[in-house]
Amino acid sequence: MTRAHHDQFAKLCLSGFLAPYGQAEISREVVSEVRQIDVYFVPTSTARKLKIELGLLGRMVTTPSLLEAFRNPVQSEQILDCQNKLNDLRNELTRRAKGQGKRLTKQKLPQLWMITPSISECLLNSFGAKAQPKWEAGVYFLPTAQRIGIIATNQLPQVTATLWLRLLGRGQIQERAIAELIALPLSYPFRNHALEQLANLRVTIQARHNLDQDERGLIMTLSPVYEQWKSETLQQGRHEGRQQEGVLLVLRQLVRQVGELDDSTRSQIEALSLPLLEELSEALLDFSDRRDLITWLAARSL
Structure with missing residues (x-):
């Protein structure tokens, strides 16, 4: 890394x-x-x-x-x-x-x-x-x-x-x-903070090209914490009856993966259902640039 x-x-x-x-x-x-x-x-x-x-x-x-x-x-x-x-x-x-x-x-x-x-x-x-x-x-x-x-x-x-x-x-x-x-218990002080920082690190490394052995190993190490954080964040959105939690999670990961998003693209993501947000949170790890995101959104708007 x-x-x-x-x-x-x-x-x-x-x-x-x-x-x-x-x-x-x-x-x-x-x-x-x-x-x-x-x-x-x-x-x-x-x-x-x-x-x-x-x-x-x-x-x-x-x-x-x-x-x-x-x-x-x-x-x-x-x-x-x-x-x-x-x-x-x-x-x-x-x-x-x-x-x-x-x-x-x-x-x-x-x-x-x-x-x-x-x-x-x-x-x-x-x-x-x-x-x-x-x-x-x-x-x-x-x-x-x-x-x-x-x-x-x-x-x-x-x-x-x-x-x-x-x-x-x-x-x-x-x-x-x-x-x-x-x-640790879900309410343990700073647990969520640490999960989020580790998950963000994984997305940042995943977005790089020509990963070296250390970086590939780190992605594997961080995969469980990324999945845990994503699951808990989306679950919190369901539990509280708010889609916004899931939207914020996916937007944050997309910006790290493909760069800043225009208002039109953000609006399309904000309109997605929670099941589609979950699907996008998995798919975005394979995106190389914004064109991959646009293609993914277009396929689900048919």
């Missing part, structure tokens, strides 16, 4: 988890040069609430935090680049506080978290990163003054408290996390 697709998925996933508890900013720029942080989060909820409702992710972000997620194992150059982002942001916040006649306290200094599917012992040692007894397996910290942590998703305990982070992993780690996600 291209890094851009995983970056967007991770940004939307993490910001959705964090938004109810503070200010979550996607692609936050730092001023020294054109640098972007995946997610910059400033909590407004209490540390206790964050830990209870978001598990390990909540424990990580009880202070202002930069979050950077990687599809492939993080490399030394990427760690150094993230360190530079952290230092740039610290300098920016320090200047701002000084201009306001204030002092940036330790509690307001940002913490950097890098989320990686795996990391070598050699690389950890080269940065002086070590596990800490009070934290879960798979969590490593660089020397204290740097305020940098690394999360290796393949080493995290397979418990609900780590689920949101393991969804950002890959291979069997992500597959197991997806199975756990689907098995």
